[in-house]
Every structure is written in structure tokens, then in C-alpha cells.
Amino acid sequence: MKKTSIESAFVQKDDLVLDPSLLDKSVLDRMPSPSGWRMLVIPYVGKRTSKGGIHLTKDTIDRESLATVVAYVVKKGPLCYSDVDKFGKTAWCEEGDWALIGRYAGARFKLDEGDEVRIINDDEVIGTILNPEDIVSSWR
Secondary structure: OOOOOHHHHOOOHHHOOOOHHHOOOOHHHHOOOOOOOEEEEEEOOOOOEOOOOOEOOHHHHHHHHHOOOEEEEEEEOOOOOOOHHHHOOOOOOOOOOEEEEOOOOOEEEEOOOOOEEEEEEHHHEEEEEOOHHHOOOOOO
């Protein structure tokens, strides 16, 4: 039996075809849709400058985004908060809320422009907050 590398199973980049139907869809429509009891969130990035006016490097911003505990709820899967025994009759958060999550919660994905989104379980939300700026990070 001949072994092949994983790389040889991929189509060459020059052979890939652009799907023009995706170009007309909004950014929100093109984001991953969570399944089951999961939700899609965008981690809060924060300001690009420190309180003292120092411009933060991309590495610093990326590190902060990875460790953030605040995220914006973009989409909820069809089964989010449907377990009445576990969650009661009220969802812990809704689409459009700023949610508090575990520091490294969820599966992380990068979008075309390099922005990160996460898919988390519904029970990884530990609270909500009106203004993400009210949570102070350790380095600011």
C-alpha cells in the first residue's frame, strides 16, 4: 500500500474557483452558524491604545483577545438554553448581548480579514454586562 502525504490530497491553489454567490452576502451571513447548544461570539478586542496613549502592538492585542473574558453574542444554535432543568425557563443571554465567558472558552476561528470568532457552549456564559469597557484587563 502506497502512503501519500496529506498535502497531496489538497487541490492546487490555482485550481480553486471563486464562488461569486458569497460576495453578495453580508459578513454576518458568512460567519459560521453554531449547531445544537452552541453559540457564535466575537471576543472583545478593546482599545488599540493604552490609557497613557501608547499604541499597542498587534501581538499585544491578539494576546489580550485570546485571554478575554468578554464576548459579543452573534448567533445562537437552535438548542441553546433549551434544557429547562439546567437553565430554567430564561436564557442566560441573547444575541446582541455582551457575555462574560471563561478566559480560554470555546473553539477559536480566524475569518478572512484575520478577525477571531469563537464557538462556545451555552453553559460557558457566566454572566452578561452592558459595557465591555467595565471589565479591566490585567495589563491596562
